[in-house]
Structures are given as structure tokens and as C-alpha cells.
Amino acid sequence: MENGNSLTNGHSNTNQLSELADKSLFISDSFVDGAWISTERQFDVFNPATDEKISSVASLDRDDFIKAIKSAHVAQKKYYKSTTAPARGALLRRWYELIMENKRDLATILCLENGKTFAEAEGEVVYAASFISWFADESARSYGDTIPSSSPNTFIYTVRQPVGVCGIITPWNFPAAMITRKVAPALAAGCSVVIKPPSETPHSCLAFVKLAVQAGIPANCIQVCTTKDREAATELATNPLISKISFTGSTNVGKMLAKLATGTLKKVSLELGGNAPFIVFDDANLDIAVEAAMICKFRCTGQTCVTANRLLVQKTILPKFTAALVAKVNALTVGSGFDTTVTQGPLVNKSAVAKIHEHVTDAIARGATLETGGKPLDRPGCFFAPTVLSGVTTSMLVASEETFGPLAPIFAFETEEEAVQLANDTEFGLAGYLFSRDASRVYRVAERLECGMIGVNTGKISASETPFGGVKQSGYGREGSMYGLEEYQVLKAVTVGGLDR
Ligand SMILES: NC(=O)c1ccc[n+]([C@@H]2O[C@H](COP(=O)([O-])OP(=O)(O)OC[C@H]3O[C@@H](n4cnc5c(N)ncnc54)[C@H](O)[C@@H]3O)[C@@H](O)[C@H]2O)c1
Numbered sequence: 001m002e003n004g005n006s007l008t009n010g011h012s013n014t015n016q017l018s019e020l021a022d023k024s025l026f027i028s029d030s031f032v033d034g035a036w037i038s039t040e041r042q043f044d045v046f047n048p049a050t051d052e053k054i055s056s057v058a059s060l061d062r063d064d065f066i067k068a069i070k071s072a073h074v075a076q077k078k079y080y081k082s083t084t085a086p087a088r089g090a091l092l093r094r095w096y097e098l099i100m101e102n103k104r105d106l107a108t109i110l111c112l113e114n115g116k117t118f119a120e121a122e123g124e125v126v127y128a129a130s131f132i133s134w135f136a137d138e139s140a141r142s143y144g145d146t147i148p149s150s151s152p153n154t155f156i157y158t159v160r161q162p163v164g165v166c167g168i169i170t171p172w173n174f175p176a177a178m179i180t181r182k183v184a185p186a187l188a189a190g191c192s193v194v195i196k197p198p199s200e201t202p203h204s205c206l207a208f209v210k211l212a213v214q215a216g217i218p219a220n221c222i223q224v225c226t227t228k229d230r231e232a233a234t235e236l237a238t239n240p241l242i243s244k245i246s247f248t249g250s251t252n253v254g255k256m257l258a259k260l261a262t263g264t265l266k267k268v269s270l271e272l273g274g275n276a277p278f279i280v281f282d283d284a285n286l287d288i289a290v291e292a293a294m295i296c297k298f299r300c301t302g303q304t305c306v307t308a309n310r311l312l313v314q315k316t317i318l319p320k321f322t323a324a325l326v327a328k329v330n331a332l333t334v335g336s337g338f339d340t341t342v343t344q345g346p347l348v349n350k351s352a353v354a355k356i357h358e359h360v361t362d363a364i365a366r367g368a369t370l371e372t373g374g375k376p377l378d379r380p381g382c383f384f385a386p387t388v389l390s391g392v393t394t395s396m397l398v399a400s401e402e403t404f405g406p407l408a409p410i411f412a413f414e415t416e417e418e419a420v421q422l423a424n425d426t427e428f429g430l431a432g433y434l435f436s437r438d439a440s441r442v443y444r445v446a447e448r449l450e451c452g453m454i455g456v457n458t459g460k461i462s463a464s465e466t467p468f469g470g471v472k473q474s475g476y477g478r479e480g481s482m483y484g485l486e487e488y489q490v491l492k493a494v495t496v497g498g499l500d501r
């Protein structure tokens with residue numbers, strides 16, 4: 001035991017990989033122009049629970065990206081012309097089924113490279129597959145309009161057409177779901193994609209793509225360019241054959257890519273960082289609020305963009321809420337995600353550990369109280385003790401920066417007005433949460449929070465049917481839901497004149 005959180009030992013890569021039922025799903029090549037390709041230049045991938053090297057992966061250069069984009073451009077035209085929307089839906093349905101059949105292997109690969117617990121990894125595989133299932137159905141529900149014309153003998157209608165070749169760039173925290181949430185609607189719409197997966201976790205993407213090809217998705221319509229060369233990856237934002245770029249990741253990189261994309265006026269979707277407020281009013285059901293805080297804060301070891309970054313708690317219930325949260329945090333078990341007793345995996349790398357440590361040290365230096373945790377764990381891997389701080393104020397780093405780690409900082413507030421003001425005092429606007437049993441207050445506060453997504457009396461807001469996305473500097477565009485398909489489409493208006501009526 002350390003800091004109240006129990007520890008378990010690491011699990012080696014070789015053991016986990018030898019247990020894959022289908023070993024061919026563990027791939028270290030890129031997939032370009034319908035072929036698996038390797039390169040002399042490679043980058044290494046590490047197991048964050050043990051620091052062991054897992055693999056060396058192909059590191060593509062700009063010319064490889066250009067080749068993939070050209071090939072995806074030719075393929076997209078053929079794919080759209082030769083498939084109906086229901087036929088594209090059927091391909092996605094088959095891909096979904098193959099993912100579910102290979103769920104354990106996919107979760108093993110994901111757990112190994114990302115570190116999240118095996119249960120969470122399996123959960124992510126199912127979550128990732130749910131977007132494919134959703135867009136398999138949505139594919140056929142893409143409607144245009146008929147429009148009464150102001151000119152005689154004229155008829156106007158609209159059609160939704162695929163935008164073209166899409167560049168997809170994703171982060172490591174959800175190595176599977178961030179890819180399927182983009183690729184499934186793109187393929188459903190009749191687009192082709194060139195994916196640049198994160199260099200920390202490329203293997204999940206490669207395994208998913210192998211299954212897509214097995215499902216019958218035309219090979220050149222789904223290309224994967226693994227690389228450590230970020231310059232080369234910017235080709236996705238500048239190449240004129242790319243019509244759309246969809247990015248999930250940090251706000252700085254998103255802004256830089258959006259600027260590059262204006263050069264050729266690409267359609268752009270950005271799912272960026274967050275700084276979610278989690279407001280607990282004194283009329284809330286405390287058990288529900290504490291349980292939600294645990295899910296929302298400590299899922300994926302605090303490395304989700306919708307994680308509760310700031311816990312705002314009404315003064316009257318502060319001692320009770322803090323004690324209940326600390327008790328739950330002390331019951332967490334930290335270690336390798338493959339250990340079934342573990343509830344908290346490692347952080348993704350050493351710099352993630354350094355960032356949370358900086359936030360904790362800064363907050364304590366400025367007067368916060370350490371309730372539990374507070375330091376990196378002295379063992380191999382990238383571990384930080386799950387931490388609760390109370391007495392946190394807006395002068396501290398954690399108030400304005402996304403920690404992206406297992407740190408629950410508690411701020412106190414007195415009035416509803418103050419809570420809303422504190423919650424909105426950030427440049428970000430992805431998710432927000434509020435806990436109250438007063439229906440009018442729920443409506444009022446949900447209306448005033450400057451966020452793209454709100455959880456009321458729940459910490460779970462992500463689902464394939466719910467529009468996912470932010471406002472302010474958390475980006476624009478919506479993923480999943482009935483709105484997700486149109487991000488990959490353009491609306492064409494057809495005016496037919498000279499009709500004989
Ligand atoms: N809003 C959302 O839906 C969402 C979801 C997950 C993560 N995120 C955010 O992502 C961040 C963490 O992920 P990260 O550290 O991987 O982010 P990141 O921006 O560093 O990287 C994201 C992706 O962009 C690539 N990349 C980085 N620099 C690039 C460049 N110059 N040119 C081209 N590609 C480049 C990376 O290799 C990776 O594939 C957090 O801020 C988190 O909030 C947001």
C-alpha cells in the first residue's frame with residue numbers, strides 16, 4: 001500500500017501478446033495503397049505500465065503521405081459510384097461484427113499500449129464499435145430536400161454528397177474510439193480516409209483497419225500512415241486532394257492544423273481540450289454525485305477530454321463531499337491494467353506524470369490542502385497516486401489548464417451565481433456537469449454553462465447517439481449522433497428549369 005492506494009505488479013508484453021487468439025492483429029506496418037508497408041525509419045512504442053518496449057513501427061515520410069492521399073483520392077470516386085448507401089451500411093455492419101468477435105484481442109492490444117485497465121479497454125472496444133453500428137444504420141438516412149421555386153417551371157432539390165478524401169488525426173487516450181467516431185461516418189457518407197494514428201498507440205488503429213479490410217471495405221478507401229514525423233503528417237492539412245480534416249487532440253495542435261487547412265479551404269472538425277467544471281449543489285444526492293465524480297474523474301486515469309477538471313462544491317456540503325470522495329479514492333488499486341484487481345492504470349508517459357506533479361506542487365505552494373495521493377509512484381511505469389486536493393482557488397494552474405491525470409481538485413463556492421461564474425471562467429467549453437435535485441436550477445444552470453455537452457446528475461455523457469463536441473476553444477463540429485454524418489458531406493442544390501407543366 002502507498003498513500004492509501006494499493007499497488008500491484010506489472011505484466012510483461014510478451015505474455016500478453018502470446019495470448020492473442022489472432023496474432024496477425026498485432027501489426028507494426030502502415031497500410032498504404034492497399035498494402036502493408038514497413039520503412040527503414042521506425043519509432044518505438046512502450047508499455048506505460050512497465051516502461052518495456054512493445055514494438056518498432058513504420059515511420060512514414062511526406063512522400064508516403066502523398067502516395068496514400070493520391071491512392072485514397074482515386075479509390076473514393078470508385079467507392080461512391082459503385083455503392084448504394086445501404087450497401088455501405090452493410091460493409092460497416094460486417095466490420096462491427098468482426099470487431100465484436102475479436103473483442104478480447106483488441107482489448108489486449110489496447111490495454112498493452114495505452115495502459116487503461118483491461119475492463120476499460122474492453123469497454124472502449126465496444127464503445128468504438130458502437131459508432132460503426134450507429135453509422136451502419138445512419139448511412140441510409142441521409143436525406144435531401146425539395147424546395148418550392150420562385151421561378152416558373154422550375155424544380156429545386158438538394159442532395160448530400162461525400163466531401164471526398166478525409167484526413168483523420170487522433171490522440172492516444174482513446175486509441176480505438178476516436179478513430180471509429182470519425183472513420184465510420186466518413187465511410188458511411190462515401191468518403192475515403194487517410195488516418196494518422198498517435199505514435200504512442202498505433203497498434204489498435206492498425207488492428208481495427210485490418211478488420212475493416214477483412215469486412216470488405218475497399219482497401220484503398222482506408223489508409224493508415226503511422227509516423228513519428230509530425231511535419232510529414234501536416235500533409236493531411238495542406239494537400240489539395242484532401243477535402244476535410246478531422247482532428248482530435250490538443251488545442252494548440254488543432255489550431256495549427258486549422259490554420260494550415262485554410263490554405264486550401266478544407267472542411268475542418270476539431271475536438272480539442274477541455275477544462276470541465278463538475279458542480280455539486282447542496283441539494284444534490286451526494287452518493288450519486290460522488291459516484292459520478294469517480295467515474296468522470298478517474299476513467300482512463302483522468303486522461304479523458306471530458307474528465308472533471310474542476311470539482312466545484314457548495315460550501316455547506318464541502319466536508320461531507322470531500323470525506324466521501326477521499327474514501328473512494330483511497331480504495332482505488334493502481335497497477336498494470338492486465339491485473340483484474342486493478343482499477344487505475346498508468347498515465348501514458350513520463351511527461352504526463354510530470355504535468356500532474358507540477359499541478360499538485362503548484363496548488364500546494366499556493367495554499368491547497370493535500371487530502372490524499374500527491375506524488376509519482378516509485379516503481380517502473382508511469383504511475384501517479386490518485387490525488388484529491390481541497391482549498392483549490394483560481395490562482396492555481398489547475399484552474400486554467402487541463403491536468404489530464406488522476407487529480408481531483410476541489411474548489412468551494414457559496415451561491416449558484418458564483419458557481420456558474422467559476423465554471424465559465426475558462427477558455428475551454430467541452431463538457432460540464434451539475435448535480436442538483438431542483439428542476440428549475442438544473443434548467444437554469446444547464447442553460448448558462450458554456451459547454452457543448454452537459455451531464456445532469458450523471459458523469460456518463462458519451463454515447464454513439466449523443467452529439468459530441470465543444471464550444472469556445474474546445475473546437476467545433478459534432479461527432480456521433482444524427483449530426484455526425486453531415487460533417488463528412490456537402491450539400492448540393494440542383495435547380496431544374498424549363499420544365500413543361
Ligand atoms: N475533444 C475531444 O474529443 C478529445 C478527445 C480526446 C483527447 N482530446 C484532447 O487531446 C489532448 C491529448 O492528446 P494528445 O496529447 O495526443 O494531443 P496532441 O495534439 O499532441 O496529438 C494528437 C494527434 O495529433 C498528432 N500531432 C501532434 N502534433 C502534430 C503536428 N504538428 N502535425 C500533425 N499531427 C500532429 C499527434 O501525433 C496525435 O496523433 C488533450 O488536450 C485532450 O483533451 C480531445
Ligand SMILES: O=CCCC(=O)O
Nearest residue numbers: 173174304305306462
Ligand atoms: O477523451 C475524449 C473522448 C472520450 C469520450 O468519448 O468520452
